[in-house]
Amino acid sequence: MVEINASGTYYKELNQKVREAVEKGEKEIVLKNVNGQYYIGDGLRGSSTIVIEGVPGNDLAAFMDGPTLRIKSNAQDNISNTMNSGKVIVEGNAGDVLGYGMRGGKLHIRGDVGYRVGIHMKGNKKQTPTIVVGGTAGDFFGEYMAGGVLILLGLDSTGPLVGDYLGTGMHGGTIFVRGEVDKKLCGAEVGILDLDDDDQKVLKDALTDYCKDFGLKLEDIMKKGFKKLIPVSSRPYGNLYAY
Amino acid sequence: MFKSLAPPEYLATIDREKCIRCKRCIQNCGWGVYSWGGDKILIDTFKCVKCLRCYHYCPEEAIEIKDNPTKFKQNAYWSFNNIRNIKKQAETGGIPLTGMGSDMPYPILFDNLLIDACQVTNPSIDPVREPMELRTYLGKKPSNIKVEKTKDGKLKLSEPMPPQIKLDLPIIFSPMSYGSISLNAQKVLATAAKASGIVMNTGEGGLHEDLFPYKGNIIVQVASGRFGVNPEYLNAGVAVEIKIGQGAKPGIGGHLPGEKIPLEVARTRMIPVGTDAISPAPQHDIYSIEDLRQLIYAIKETTNYKPVSVKIAAVHNVAAIASGVVRAGADIVYIDGFRGGTGAAPSIIRDHLGIPIEHALAAVDDRLRQEGIRNEASIIAAGGIRSSADVAKAIALGADAVGIGTAALITMGCTTCGKCYTGNCSWGITTQRPELTARLDPEVYAERLTNLIRAWSHELKEILGALGINSIESLRGNRERLRGVGLDSFTLDILGVKPAGR
Numbered sequence: 001m002v003e004i005n006a007s008g009t010y011y012k013e014l015n016q017k018v019r020e021a022v023e024k025g026e027k028e029i030v031l032k033n034v035n036g037q038y039y040i041g042d043g044l045r046g047s048s049t050i051v052i053e054g055v056p057g058n059d060l061a062a063f064m065d066g067p068t069l070r071i072k073s074n075a076q077d078n079i080s081n082t083m084n085s086g087k088v089i090v091e092g093n094a095g096d097v098l099g100y101g102m103r104g105g106k107l108h109i110r111g112d113v114g115y116r117v118g119i120h121m122k123g124n125k126k127q128t129p130t131i132v133v134g135g136t137a138g139d140f141f142g143e144y145m146a147g148g149v150l151i152l153l154g155l156d157s158t159g160p161l162v163g164d165y166l167g168t169g170m171h172g173g174t175i176f177v178r179g180e181v182d183k184k185l186c187g188a189e190v191g192i193l194d195l196d197d198d199d200q201k202v203l204k205d206a207l208t209d210y211c212k213d214f215g216l217k218l219e220d221i222m223k224k225g226f227k228k229l230i231p232v233s234s235r236p237y238g239n240l241y242a243y
Numbered sequence: 244m245f246k247s248l249a250p251p252e253y254l255a256t257i258d259r260e261k262c263i264r265c266k267r268c269i270q271n272c273g274w275g276v277y278s279w280g281g282d283k284i285l286i287d288t289f290k291c292v293k294c295l296r297c298y299h300y301c302p303e304e305a306i307e308i309k310d311n312p313t314k315f316k317q318n319a320y321w322s323f324n325n326i327r328n329i330k331k332q333a334e335t336g337g338i339p340l341t342g343m344g345s346d347m348p349y350p351i352l353f354d355n356l357l358i359d360a361c362q363v364t365n366p367s368i369d370p371v372r373e374p375m376e377l378r379t380y381l382g383k384k385p386s387n388i389k390v391e392k393t394k395d396g397k398l399k400l401s402e403p404m405p406p407q408i409k410l411d412l413p414i415i416f417s418p419m420s421y422g423s424i425s426l427n428a429q430k431v432l433a434t435a436a437k438a439s440g441i442v443m444n445t446g447e448g449g450l451h452e453d454l455f456p457y458k459g460n461i462i463v464q465v466a467s468g469r470f471g472v473n474p475e476y477l478n479a480g481v482a483v484e485i486k487i488g489q490g491a492k493p494g495i496g497g498h499l500p501g502e503k504i505p506l507e508v509a510r511t512r513m514i515p516v517g518t519d520a521i522s523p524a525p526q527h528d529i530y531s532i533e534d535l536r537q538l539i540y541a542i543k544e545t546t547n548y549k550p551v552s553v554k555i556a557a558v559h560n561v562a563a564i565a566s567g568v569v570r571a572g573a574d575i576v577y578i579d580g581f582r583g584g585t586g587a588a589p590s591i592i593r594d595h596l597g598i599p600i601e602h603a604l605a606a607v608d609d610r611l612r613q614e615g616i617r618n619e620a621s622i623i624a625a626g627g628i629r630s631s632a633d634v635a636k637a638i639a640l641g642a643d644a645v646g647i648g649t650a651a652l653i654t655m656g657c658t659t660c661g662k663c664y665t666g667n668c669s670w671g672i673t674t675q676r677p678e679l680t681a682r683l684d685p686e687v688y689a690e691r692l693t694n695l696i697r698a699w700s701h702e703l704k705e706i707l708g709a710l711g712i713n714s715i716e717s718l719r720g721n722r723e724r725l726r727g728v729g730l731d732s733f734t735l736d737i738l739g740v741k742p743a744g745r
Contacts, residue, residue: 015544038537043474043545062541065474078528081541082465084473097528101469103513116527120468122513144521146514172515234518235501241589242328242337243665 002026006054007033015039022046022067036076041069044086058095061088064105077114080107083129089213093135102129102148108213109133115163116140121173123147132210139163142229143187146172151206153178153221166190167229171236175229176203178221186229189236193228247289249330252323254309255291257284261305268297268306273669273679274662294660296669328590340500341590342663342673344491344582344627344649352601352734353633357743359724361711370701370708377703377715379644381482381621382407382550383574405574406550408462408481411440412700413638413715417579417625417648418464418484418554420448422499422508422520423586423663424652425680428672431655433457434689439696444484444646447497447522449511450476462552465542467496468522470512474545482575483542484552485535487526490583490626493556493597497522498587502666505675536571543572550574557581557603557626558596562610569611569620577646578603580626584649586673587664600626601640605738608641608720631702640738641720654692655683 002021006014014037021029027048031040034054041050041061049068055076061069062081074092082101093111099118104127112135119140121129129148136157142150145167152175154161167175168187176199181192195203203226204218211218255276257268262284269277274290277297291308298306315326328339361367368375383405391401416432423446430453432443437460444462445454449471454461458479465472466486477483488494499520509516529535539551552575553568555561565576580600585593604624611617624637625646637645649659656670663673671683707713710724718724726743727735735742 012544039541039544042541043477045474059537059541063472063474063477063545078537081528081538082469082472100528101472103469103473119527120521120523122470124510124513127513143527144523146518146521169521171518171521234515237498237519237521238501240337241500242331242335242339 001028001030003030003032005032006035006037009037011037011039011057015042018050019044022048041067041088061086064088074111080105080131083107085127091214096138099129099131102131103127104129106209107131108210109135110214111135112137112157114138116143118142118145118148118150118175120144120146121148121150123173130206132206134210134214136160137162140165140168142167142170142173142175144169144171145175145231148173149202149206150175151178151203151210152176155216155221167231169236170229170231171234172231174199174202176226177229178224178226181227181229189231189233190229191232193230195226195228199228247330247334249327249334250314251289251291251311252314252327253288253291253293254311255286255288255297256307256309257286258303258305258307259283261303263303263305265302267300267302271296271300271669273667273674273676274665292660292662293658294662294669295658296656324590338589338591340587340664341593341661342584342586342588343659343661344584345594346659346661347594349599351627352599352730352738353627353629353636355728355730356601356636356738356740357726357728358632358635358639358706358710359726360709365711367711368708368713370704373708373713375704375707375713377412377700379410379413379715380407381410381552381575381623381643383620384618386618406548408442408550408575409440410442410644412696412703413642413644414439414634414696414699415441415462415623415644415646416443416651417584417646418444418446418462418486419586419648419652420446420464420470420499421451421511422448422470422503422675424673425671425675425683426451426453426507427680427683427685428652428655429454430685431683431688431692432651433460434685435651435692435696436460438689438693439700441696442481445471445480447471447486448499448508450479451511455479464554465538466522467524467526468512468520470514470520470522477542477546478549480549482550482552483546484554484575484577485526485538485542485573486554487529487535488554488556488558488579489585490556490579490581490597490600491585491593492588493558493581493592494524495589495592496524500587500664500666503673503675508675532567532571535568539572552577552623554579556583557598557600559598561598561603562606565607565622566610566614566616569616573620575621575623576607577623577625578607579646580604580624582627583625584652585663600624600637602734602737604637604640604642605722609739612720631699631706634699635703635706635718636725638715638718639721639725641722643719650695651692654695655688 036057038057043063065084068087070089075094077095085104087106090109096114115138132151167190389401436443447466461480463480464484501517553573554577581597621643624642668674
């Protein structure tokens with residue numbers, strides 16, 4: 001394990017240190033006193049675990065390919081932007097536009113998230129990006145979704161579970177929402193269904209891992225039912241154009 | 244189903260005397276115009292787009308494609324396109340799509356600019372027999388340099404130069420994605436780029452493994468759909484481009500129709516087969532110059548500080564936007580004029596939004612000079628570059644290099660029919676249908692495209708020679724060597740060009 005003190009360090013220098021530690025083969029790296037530094041873990045490869053103490057800045061884990069980041073507090077915007085593989089665990093809340101264009105790996109958030117989370121996620125047989133949000137989410141959750149899995153739990157929340165325009169422009173992938181979903185919050189492209197056995201398996205696998213990260217009990221989460229949101233058409237805009 | 248009231252634009256005709264019923268027209272037409280009727284070729288002229296594939300492959304020259312004489316009554320105000328689009332919209336309720344750059348008769352400024360030449364008082368140069376420099380470096384240039392002497396007495400820079408892209412001549416191939424064009428078409432671009440010492444741009448569709456050998460001549464693009472973007476991709480090429488806008492469709496996103504998404508394209512884009520590939524109108528992580536800076540530096544952090552280009556469409560306020568882009572940290576600003584091509588855009592957008600590249604380029608170059616930041620980024624001008632004369636004029640107006648797309652496709656057989664969005668291109672360029680893409684032999688057409696670049700390079704040298712200068716660097720931003728004909732004083736002022744005779 002290696003510790004890096006981020007206090008008063010410019011992001012460029014901090015990321016350089018992290019990259020050097022990863023290249024040296026450090027398996028566990030702890031960043032102390034992080035205070036808003038951008039781009040931590042960007043484009044980083046390998047299989048190290050990086051624990052971040054303090055609040056990291058925007059664009060955390062952008063284009064990341066392999067490592068695991070654990071943020072011990074809240075995090076900001078644009079986490080896991082176009083991330084390819086690896087895992088980001090946020091113990092607090094996180095901001096807007098998380099997992100934009102995410103193509104693989106996992107993003108686990110214990111608390112609430114902001115607007116446009118999980119937009120334009122994509123996936124194929126080899127890679128299924130997964131985002132699990134423990135709390136609530138803002139508008140445009142899963143907008144333009146083309147693949148992957150988005151799970152919204154609404155644990156310990158009293159406010160509204162999710163904002164407007166849920167899954168607008170969705171043309172692939174699956175959103176699981178714990179509790180009931182109001183059709184009028186959803187985009188026109190979204191169908192609300194009950195889960196079948198395959199869905200249950202996907203959901204349980206994802207949540208088992210999530211529970212392990214935060215010391216939660218799967219049975220507690222599964223006490224409440226889930227709904228599945230999928231696109232009603234694989235080509236929602238096929239009729240928009242005249243040829 | 245009633246017969247469409249939008250009449251066919253073209254009449255495909257066969258001279259029955261000449262026709263030997265070899266059926267090559269049936270094989271060659273990607274649109275299904277021709278079929279076999281048992282004893283003769285049948286024609287469905289509604290499907291004809293005048294791409295001329297059948298004409299070129301008819302061994303007897305029996306085919307003629309005519310403009311339909313009975314389309315609509317001629318009207319100077321209500322054009323054929325106006326009336327046809329209304330009819331189509333009345334029948335479908337949809338947005339008419341189109342491909343290529345706008346063909347609307349707006350003034351073409353390049354055609355109102357003339358280049359100077361030397362006579363008597365200042366000798367011209369014979370470019371065939373004297374050295375002539377076209378080499379261009381794209382990237383941030385330092386505002387001053389410090390030089391130190393090494394032990395053996397040689398001079399060297401005491402601080403490293405920011406990363407540069409080296410071009411043998413100031414031309415690059417504009418971004419066209421795998422998906423919008425075929426893999427064979429991309430191979431033509433990559434091979435010709437390598438042979439010509441220039442670069443091609445992947446567009447937003449990922450980098451197919453077949454293009455890996457050409458990495459040194461490739462710029463990879465990141466746009467709002469983030470298709471094919473991973474760390475390997477970002478590090479593959481010589482630079483990364485962030486696409487904000489496109490001249491043919493400024494302010495709107497990309498939309499690759501499902502017809503062009505077979506398994507292979509779906510795999511590289513990581514989306515379902517046959518769905519429409521949607522690139523959102525904005526990048527939702529960029530709502531400001533500060534946000535743009537954030538993505539630029541996220542990419543720089545990921546690529547160990549490769550040059551980052553930002554592509555914007557030429558719009559009304561382009562000078563201020565370009566200034567912001569440069570201040571955000573871009574090494575290259577790529578400006579795409581409204582004549583720029585597209586694989587698919589609503590015709591209403593293509594034909595009515597944006598401004599010409601000539602105005603935009605002059606305005607951006609002026610603005611960056613006024614602010615003292617012109618050295619901070621190179622400018623690539625694109626959007627309707629048709630010849631080496633357009634290249635020279637763009638460079639004199641302030642561009643470091645130009646991007647060509649349509650001109651490159653024309654070497655592959657494109658006739659600018661404008662139906663790229665259908666995925667039926669009979670020339671195998673803007674299609675993913677295997678029987679059509681197989682027609683485009685990458686080796687054969689790469690040689691043709693390389694020929695075009697060589698020819699333009701000779702022409703550029705001739706122009707420089709006539710101007711009495713021996714380096715493209717001396718023409719860059721040198722508007723004194725341009726004159727306007729038939730331009731009003733406002734336009735001349737914007738272009739920073741004197742009228743002919745002055």
